[in-house]
Amino acid sequence: MLNTLANHGFLPYDGEDITEEDTVHALGEGLNFDEELSRLMHQFAVTTNPTPNATTYSLDHLGRHNILEHNTSLSHADACFDDPSIFSQTVFDETRSYWKGLVVDLDEAAISRLARLEISQATNPNYTLTAYLTVFGGYFAAAPKKHLEYFFQNERLPEVLGWKQPSKPWARSELLHMMQRVINATEAVSEGSSKFVVRTGMAAMHGGF
DSSP, X not given: OHHHHHHTTSSOTTOOSBOHHHHHHHHHHXXXXXXXXXXXXXXXXXXXXXXXXXXXBOGGGGGSBTTTBOTTOSSBOOTTTSOTTSBOHHHHHHHHTTOOSSEEEHHHHHHHHHHHHHHHHHHOTTOOXXXXXXXXXXXXXXXXXXXXXXXXXXXXXXGGGTOOOOSSOBOHHHHHHHHHHHHHXXXXXXXXXXXXXXXXXXXXXXXXX
């Protein structure tokens, strides 16, 4: 998403030395994140900067493996197979094969996520799972499939398809609520299936906040 915001000019296009104020501006103007949540997102991004006590980050830092970039991405190969910073049409085609209708709801999102997790566990000898986050469903936990496809494949906001940023600012409380709904949906679709091992990953995602 930060790459996308740079592509739209909300962040410096060169992606270098992004400050907290840069991040607050970009997330506020591009996605209507409130200031508290935007500053929290900056704190996460700064952890990818290898310089001790850094207060800024660059977009190329975000691809450092197992900090924010993670295995089982919905649209990028695991790091042991290919450069994880490069969009993989093959991986994304697998993901969207589980999106059957015109709208992707939490159940379909959870199913596609669990399928990617299973594939990674089965094929990646260096498998680990860290946190992940997606947005586009707003407060209703469902998103038009065409908007998700456009975002993943183009690293641009799907404004040309009618997407508009939410009128109500995204706050930390709304994010935590949405994350819990994702956790609940994931556990519901995986309950009773020995194929999927998700609780560790979901707990890590929740604990990050």
